Amino acid sequence: MDDTLVALGSLASFRRKALNVPVVAITGSVGKTTTKDLTRAALGMTRTVHATPDNLNNRIGVPLTLLSMPTEVDVIVVEMGSNEPGEISTLSAIARPDIAVVTTVGESHLDRLGSLEGVLDEKLDLFRSMTEGGRCVVGDEPVELVEAAQAICSDLRIAGYSEELIQI
Secondary structure (H helix, E strand, C coil): CHHHHHHHHHHHHHHHHHHHCCCEEECCCCCCCHHHHHHHHHHHCCEEEEECCCCCCCCCHHHHHHHCCCCCCCEEEEEEECCCCHHHHHHHHHHHHEEEEECCCCCCCCCHHCCCHHHHHHHHHHHHCCCCCCEEEEEECHHHHHHHHEEECCCEEECCCCCCHHCC
């Protein structure tokens, strides 16, 4: 292969398929690392969890997270960031998440993604490469995120502060 990033991604994708454990992927304009850390801590109470170290959430960090996971792991939590259009699509195709979380969509990376619509579309790419029957989770704001997720996801959970969102 001429492109080392493509080779790294291919190796990581192979590793993910070989171990066949659930993958939780997290992206968003803000809150990715905190959400990843809280998810790792919560799941770690009853499971063996492997998670993205720090915020290594790019085309190098995500593959390295998958390649470094031990064989005895119950779930993987992967943080995904975007520095250019199409990066989330590439990363989610490698990780193939079973659960995908978009924390929020905001003005981060407008310089590279062009508009809020561009940021929204980039983040929604996480849902487009999920495993069949996967679960989507979004925050309740902005409304455009919720509406777009409803159009893409068959199993959607919406997290927020309103009483009607509480699911027990």
